[in-house]
Amino acid sequence: MNERINNIRLFLKKYAIPIGLLPIFMIVGVLFWGGLTGAILQSLGWFPAIGLREITLKYYREIFLDTDLWSSSGYTLYIAIIPTILATCISILLAIIINDLNGNMKKISNFIIKIPIMIPYLVGIYMVIVMYGQSGWIARIMASLGLIKCTSQFPEILYSNSAIGIIMVYLWKQVPFMTTIIRSNLISVGRDYEQVAQTLGANNSQIFRYVTIPLIIPGILSSSLLVFAFNFGSFETPFIVGRYYPNTLPVEAYKLYSNIDLCYRPKAMAMVILISILSTIILYYYEKSIEKFKYIKK
Numbered sequence: 001m002n003e004r005i006n007n008i009r010l011f012l013k014k015y016a017i018p019i020g021l022l023p024i025f026m027i028v029g030v031l032f033w034g035g036l037t038g039a040i041l042q043s044l045g046w047f048p049a050i051g052l053r054e055i056t057l058k059y060y061r062e063i064f065l066d067t068d069l070w071s072s073s074g075y076t077l078y079i080a081i082i083p084t085i086l087a088t089c090i091s092i093l094l095a096i097i098i099n100d101l102n103g104n105m106k107k108i109s110n111f112i113i114k115i116p117i118m119i120p121y122l123v124g125i126y127m128v129i130v131m132y133g134q135s136g137w138i139a140r141i142m143a144s145l146g147l148i149k150c151t152s153q154f155p156e157i158l159y160s161n162s163a164i165g166i167i168m169v170y171l172w173k174q175v176p177f178m179t180t181i182i183r184s185n186l187i188s189v190g191r192d193y194e195q196v197a198q199t200l201g202a203n204n205s206q207i208f209r210y211v212t213i214p215l216i217i218p219g220i221l222s223s224s225l226l227v228f229a230f231n232f233g234s235f236e237t238p239f240i241v242g243r244y245y246p247n248t249l250p251v252e253a254y255k256l257y258s259n260i261d262l263c264y265r266p267k268a269m270a271m272v273i274l275i276s277i278l279s280t281i282i283l284y285y286y287e288k289s290i291e292k293f294k295y296i297k298k
Contacts, residue, residue, distance in 0.1 A: 039272055039273060040273060043059055043269040043272070043273045044059075045058060047265060052266065059269075059270040060270050069252065072247060072251075075246060076250075077232075079167065079170075079231060080228050080231035081228070082163075083174065084174075084227050084228040084231060086171060087171055087178050087224075088224045088227075090171070091175050091223070092182060092213075092216070094175065095179050095185075098110065098183055099187070113176045114176060117177055121236060122236065125237055125240050125241055128165050128168050128169050132165065133157070134152055134156065135151055136154075139151040159243055165242075166238055166242055170231060170234075177227070181219045182220060184219065185215070185219030186215075186219075193215060194211055225282065228282065229283060232279065232282065234248070235248075235250040238251050239251045239254070249271060253268050253272050254268075256271065257269075
């Protein structure tokens with residue numbers, strides 16, 4: 001009896017960590033993998049609740065043949081790529097500027113730049129609507145100053161094809177995130193290489209192009225690809241301040257899913273699976289890109 005108890009104690013001691021993590025794995029397995037399996041089955045036409053029991057690729061074909069969904073794909077890529085490029089350029093400059101500051105100015109800058117990271121996207125969306133909507137503060141101030149006759153003459157920033165409102169929300173939140181990562185990269189590599197280049201006669205632009213940028217490439221790649229992946233799969237910002245139709249792929253998938261006619265559900269699930277596949281591909285290339293530039297840190 002004592003030997004059996006000792007064996008149980010040894011077993012629990014040996015596998016204490018896996019046993020402790022088992023409840024989490026069970027929850028993740030049920031919620032994530034269970035949901036993903038259900039989505040895949042529904043996207044393939046298996047939806048017994050409405051009498052669909054035949055596996056088919058029909059709904060995937062419908063997506064690829066739907067011209068409106070191709071427009072949604074282009075719009076999704078547009079609001080994923082443009083904010084990522086803008087945020088990357090701004091963040092590189094901000095990281096270098098903050099890194100060159102001294103004393104209290106550096107501390108204050110670090111504090112201010114991190115504030116948006118702690119604030120939810122919905123707050124940023126609200127700020128953009130209140131400030132830049134056609135009935136927002138800026139439009140009313142311009143109308144009261146006589147710069148425009150009425151608030152309706154204020155440029156349509158929200159709900160437009162240009163997606164300026166979406167881009168503003170993304171930049172407000174993502175520039176601080178990317179700046180923090182890139183600046184951490186700058187701190188880790190130090191200034192030795194820049195000082196050597198300066199000693200050899202390189203000017204500031206040459207140091208920036210041939211020394212600073214190559215050294216912070218890992219931070220730039222990691223932050224920009226994470227931001228791009230988020231923008232590509234983001235829902236709330238395009239849903240609230242994006243154009244009505246066609247909108248991004250996640251928003252269109254939600255509209256199909258929430259349709260009162262359940263026959264649209266398999267098509268919505270097919271779109272969700274395609275978004276998941278594309279996001280996985282992005283993360284794969286993210287890992288490959290990071291591995292490619294590991295030699296820089298050596």
